[in-house]
Amino acid sequence: MRENAAKRDSGQFNGLRNPRHIENAVIQFQNTYAALPESFHSAAKPSVAKDPKLLFFNEALSESLGLDLAQQPESELAALFSGAELPSSSKPIAQCYAGHQFGSFSGRLGDGRAILLGEIESEGTLFDLQLKGAGRTEYSRGGDGRAWLGPVLREYIVSEAMFALGVPTTRSLAAVTTGEEILREARFPGAVVARIASSHLRVGTFEYFTWKGMGNELRRLASYAIERHYPELAAIAEPAERYLGLFRAVADRQLKLVAEWMRVGFIHGVMNTDNTTISGETIDFGPCAFMDTFRFDQVYSSIDRRGRYRYRTQGQLVIWNLAVFASTLLPLLAEEVGEALAKEQLEAALDGLDVAFVDAWCAAMGRKLGLENAAKEDAPLIEAYLEHLETNALDFTNASRALRNELGRDDSGFYREWAKRRRGTDAEILAQMDSANPVVIPRNHQIERCIQSALNGDRSVAQELIAALANPYNENESHAWLQVPPEEHEVVHQTFCGT
Ligand code: AMP
Ligand code: MG
DSSP states (O other): OHHHHHHHHSTTTOOSOOOEEETTOSOOOBOTTTTSOGGGEEEOOOOOOSSOEEEEEOHHHHHHTTOOOTTSOHHHHHHHHHTSEEETTOOOEEEOOOEEETTEEESOOOOSSEEEEEEEEETTEEEEEEEETBOOOTTOTTSOSBEEHHHHHHHHHHHHHHHHHTOOBOEEEEEEEEEEEEESSSEEEEEEEEEEESOOOBHHHHHHHHHHTOHHHHHHHHHHHHHHHOHHHHTOSOHHHHHHHHHHHHHHHHHHHHHHHHHTTEEOSOOOGGGOBSSOOBOOOSSOEEOSBOOTTOOOBTTOTTOTTOGGGHHHHHHHHHHHHHHHHHHHHHHHHOHHHHHHHHHHHHHTHHHHHHHHHHHHHHHHTTOTTOOGGGHHHHHHHHHHHHHTTOBHHHHHHHGGGGTTOOSSHHHHHHHHHOOSOHHHHHHHHHTTSOSOOOOHHHHHHHHHHHHTTOOHHHHHHHHHTTSTTSOOGGGGGGGSOOOGGGOOOOBOOOO
16 A cells, blocks of 8 residues: 555656656766666656756766766756756666665665666766656655755765765766755755766665575676676686675775775765665765864764764774675575585685775875875874874864974874884875875865855855865865864764755
């Protein structure tokens, strides 16, 4: 009963206006995911926005994807990115997935507020174009499938900042307002973000098919993931080796990703298995935040009451997610080598991850300190640096950038050890440090300011922030305002999911 009601309400069956299909569209989609069996997805249809208006358009990204959109009038772009107009090559779908959220399994999550329009091919690589907030889908359950301006702006700003910081991430091609009001704690303007991703495959996608016991689909999914993200594995003749290769490759990217988050002081806040991508990109900018004052145990997310995803433990938690990933591959591997050996092999692969994370973390954090090829021997020095930050309640970003001015010091524990460990000329060390310690990051209080201004109809504040964050490692006088940590009354203590 409930399912039927949900279906009737969903974009697919809602009797609202249909998106206009446009021929000769400027985007030519491929639909490789839609071509997978029905159990992978459901047809979806963007709800046609009442009065779509373009908020931001990412010309640089559009160009790098080889899209010819810059000459389009704003009204056309607004229609396209709100879903009011669908290029005729698009086969819009919502993707099905499961996931462990804060440690508990949920069997059927799926895209409840996201619709995949299709894939764009750029220089031989496929990129998903997804509209987030464009209306209900078969997986919306009680939700409205919508997004409001706040989370849309946050995702646009933070994902693009991540990209500029050199951290693997999904990106934002455009943001539009829909001209409709969304009911949350109050009424807010509705908005849609057009997201670009190497794919939206997650650990949770694998979990869905393993949970359902759908071996054929699971095999198909693994092949799809390998073809799309790790084509070098496709040549391995032995299927068991391919699956183990897939596990190791995803683990490698995820560990490096989290180490990179830690380098820039990023706390994801909701790193559940449905937000752990197979591509190794950062996804889901809900309750995330960049730290101002350094604290090992910093948490911002309002729903992370026990601090599961606090700064310090992000590495351990991604390993937990990778253990779930390993368990989803078990049936595939067991088919090839038997249950016992499959377990043994996956456990061996998992056992190596603690050490691999320390290596990744030391490499990323070592760059902050100007250490070339930092490895696990450097962990105590890096720890000492972070303790120094915490003890003195220093701003993570500013203190790390200012460290370049302390090369001459060797007067206390950390500084003395640091001086002993450094190799190379000062110029080399400084170059290393300056490329790893950003001058500007999207500080939470600034994002809040952007959202408040945008709610008052002024998008210039956000525009200025987005522009400044495009070159985060460059010193620039006119960006000095972005280096200022929040005043006591400006500190954002809690962040919220993007619902
Ligand atoms: P997330 O917070 O993005 O990790 O979402 C968790 C799950 O809730 C996913 O299945 C989402 O698609 C779904 N969800 C979140 N917000 C909404 C919404 N406004 N309407 C429908 N489903 C939603
Ligand atoms: Mg999510």
